[in-house]
Each structure stands twice: as structure tokens, then as C-alpha cells.
Amino acid sequence: MTSYPKDCWYVAATRDELDEVGNDFLARRIADCSVVFFRLSDGSVAALEDRCAHRPYPLSAGHREGDLVVCGYHGCTYDATGRCVRVPSQDTPPSGALVRAFPVVERGPFVWVWTGTPGGSRLRPPPATPWLHGDGWSSVGERREVAANLLLLHEHYLDLTNVFAMHPEMVPPGIEALPPLEEVEVSEVSVSYVRELPKAPLAPWEAAASGLDSAESFGRRETGTFVTPGLHQQTYTITGSDGPVFELVRTHGFTPVSPRATTVFLQISWRGDAVSPDAGAQLAAVFHEMADRDIAVLETVQRCLDEDSTPRRYVNVKADRAAVRARRILTSMVEDERGR
Known part of the structure; x- marks a missing residue:
């Protein structure tokens, strides 16, 4: 189905x-x-x-x-x-x-x-992606095949609290837990959340890509958006005393192949005041490795779902707020189409 x-x-x-x-x-x-x-x-x-x-x-x-x-x-x-x-x-x-x-x-x-x-x-034009069209932005991308359902990918990227277990090297020094979501905005067809991180020194990957002084502390603002079933946007902004000093947008084009397979078109976009000349290579390597781990987990989750002879009810936690709402939107869209 x-x-x-x-x-x-x-x-x-x-x-x-x-x-x-x-x-x-x-x-x-x-x-x-x-x-x-x-x-x-x-x-x-x-x-x-x-x-x-x-x-x-x-x-x-x-x-x-x-x-x-x-x-x-x-x-x-x-x-x-x-x-x-x-x-x-x-x-x-x-x-x-x-x-x-x-x-x-x-x-x-x-x-x-x-x-x-x-x-x-x-009636519905493709979603706008202005950060992929220049204006100071640079981008690098790749295509990946994932043996998992589209919804699992959306839920995964709408809850980044897994970063401590899966990607500890991505966490800025001194931050031991992500703050709760500041805000979850829901429309009829989209979900967006915002999270502010306390000031902290730069993680090695942040310093290498941004060109910023690793001895200083910076704030971070993270937003994640279920734009459409076919697009997820993750924005990560490093802020100084006068505002943004490095902006990163991770764009995921999620394209269903079948109920158990999804093609991911990943684009990493960035701009900043002192960006490293080899920022593209740095970011491509970091997020390729990150995607490897994400894909391994998502495919394992899909296998577990397939193996469960009896459907199980899994619990939700507070960090799932955005993911739960995205699931409801996707489910509603599918049911509407079946009704027609």
C-alpha cells in the first residue's frame, strides 16, 4: 500500500x-x-x-x-x-x-x-530554494539511495537529538544536551522548528569550514523544516556579536522509489565572512560520512519494521514534536488521495 x-x-x-x-x-x-x-x-x-x-x-x-x-x-x-x-x-x-x-x-x-x-x-509549484541559486551561496551535492521509507527519513531529520549518539564529533565543545525546541510551527502542509544553542567554542569541523577563530565562542541557531513530502531543509547559523557569521543549509530532496526505498538528493550550501577556500571539500567529506551513518540506521529501522510480524506501538518523546506533526501531514495527504 x-x-x-x-x-x-x-x-x-x-x-x-x-x-x-x-x-x-x-x-x-x-x-x-x-x-x-x-x-x-x-x-x-x-x-x-x-x-x-x-x-x-x-x-x-x-x-x-x-x-x-x-x-x-x-x-x-x-x-x-x-x-x-x-x-x-x-x-x-x-x-x-x-x-x-x-x-x-x-x-x-x-x-x-x-x-x-x-x-x-x-496548482502547486515546486518549493522555492533561493539558497541554491547563488547570491553569495556556494553548494556541493551528492545522490544517495536509501532502503527505507520516505517517512522514516523525514522523522529522522526532524529530530537531531540523535547527534550525541550518532555524530558526537559534530557537537560544539561543552554542549552536553540540545535545548528543547523553542518553537514548532505547523501549517496545513509544512512543519518547522527552531532551536537556539548556548555560546560555545567551535567544533573542529565548524572551524575548518567557516574560517572563524576557534578560540572564540559563538551562538548557534538551528531550524529544520518539512517543506513538502519531497523536500527537507536544515539551516545551521553560527552567530557572533553582530549577527550571523557563517550560514549552512542542508537540503534533502527526498524522492520515493517504492514504499521501502528512497532516493536522497543532498545539497550542502554555505556562506560566511571568512569561509575557508576548501570549505566545499571539507563540508562534502563531513556530511558524506554523516549520511553514511544516517543511512545505516534508517535501513536498520526499516528492516526491523519489516521483521515485526505484529505491528508495535512505539512511544514518542518531547523531541518528536515536529516529526509527529510531519507524520500526520503525510498520512493525511495519502488518505486524501485514496479518498479521491
Whole structure:
């Protein structure tokens, strides 16, 4: 049974991934739907269901003739709208021979796709990510595959109290517990929390990336936001006496593959007053290792859920406030879609 909403913009790929394949195809599984992506001669991106209308064969296993897609089984040929324009074995294609075309939006490093209700994309644009579009920001990213449900990832990143058990090297010296959440804001479709940390010296990773004086103490402001089912934003701001001196945004594009698999498009963005020249390499290494540990835990949680022959009721604690609300929103969205 589906455990995530279909009516949502999800990250399908990065712009770099599409540029790397050139005139070839990029095939992805998104919300239980096989989709093939390719860049057209005008620079735009087309997305078609990755199945021939004639027989169940992937279009991505065929080839291109300019902006046309030729199936590798019988040669049925499709344009970027999904319409079959040629069948080699007869003069004209059968009436109604087409495959579904999906709306695509390129914004910053991300290529977004809508595989939900046809026409619904016009009502909900992809979420804005201005920190991924320059204006003093720099970014580095990677794609990861996680054998765990989308909801588990959202819950994990909405509760960072696990940092002491999982990532102790990330904690500033002298901080032995995270303060309680200052504020949890909930709208119909999003959840956001804010936490202020007391002043403390810099952790080694903070000093290496920010270029700040490790002998000084700084405050921190942490915010986490369930933006949509397809996007989580984590902001970490180091503050001095006159305000922010280093800002870090961790962007997670969460794209469901199936009920037990999720693709994560991770972008680390930063800006600051004295940023180290090799901040990108430093942050990429730190957060890659952090993601390794996160993925191992999340996949273990998924295995435990799969092994439980009888559903168990797990308790919540105060730090779960944002995660519980995100679960309710996701559950409500899925139930609404089933009702329709």
C-alpha cells in the first residue's frame, strides 16, 4: 500500500546528471512510476513514462532520433509529448497510441517532476530554494539511495537529538544536551522548528569550514523544516556579536522509489565572512560520512519494521514534536488521495 503522496513535486535528478548523459536517456523510478528523462534540442527537459504503448518495454532501452524516442523492441517512435508518431510495420500509428508525459521544472541544481494527478502540477509549484541559486551561496551535492521509507527519513531529520549518539564529533565543545525546541510551527502542509544553542567554542569541523577563530565562542541557531513530502531543509547559523557569521543549509530532496526505498538528493550550501577556500571539500567529506551513518540506521529501522510480524506501538518523546506533526501531514495527504 502506498505510504507517500503522489500529488507532489519530487526531485528526479540534478542538472549535472542530465548534462552527463548528453543525448542518452536518464531512467528513474519515482513514486512507483518508471520515468525516462532526456534533454531536447531547445535545452528543455522531457519526461515520459518509461514504457512503450505497444508492449511493456522500457523506452530508455531504445535510442533517440533528435527529439524523438525510438523503442528498442518494435521501433515505435514517440515525440516529447508522448504521442506515437511512427510504427514501422504500418503506415499510420494506431489511434490513441501514446505514453504519459510528465511536467518538469528545472530550478537551480534540481530537476523536479510531477507524476501525480494530471493537471495538478499547475496548482502547486515546486518549493522555492533561493539558497541554491547563488547570491553569495556556494553548494556541493551528492545522490544517495536509501532502503527505507520516505517517512522514516523525514522523522529522522526532524529530530537531531540523535547527534550525541550518532555524530558526537559534530557537537560544539561543552554542549552536553540540545535545548528543547523553542518553537514548532505547523501549517496545513509544512512543519518547522527552531532551536537556539548556548555560546560555545567551535567544533573542529565548524572551524575548518567557516574560517572563524576557534578560540572564540559563538551562538548557534538551528531550524529544520518539512517543506513538502519531497523536500527537507536544515539551516545551521553560527552567530557572533553582530549577527550571523557563517550560514549552512542542508537540503534533502527526498524522492520515493517504492514504499521501502528512497532516493536522497543532498545539497550542502554555505556562506560566511571568512569561509575557508576548501570549505566545499571539507563540508562534502563531513556530511558524506554523516549520511553514511544516517543511512545505516534508517535501513536498520526499516528492516526491523519489516521483521515485526505484529505491528508495535512505539512511544514518542518531547523531541518528536515536529516529526509527529510531519507524520500526520503525510498520512493525511495519502488518505486524501485514496479518498479521491
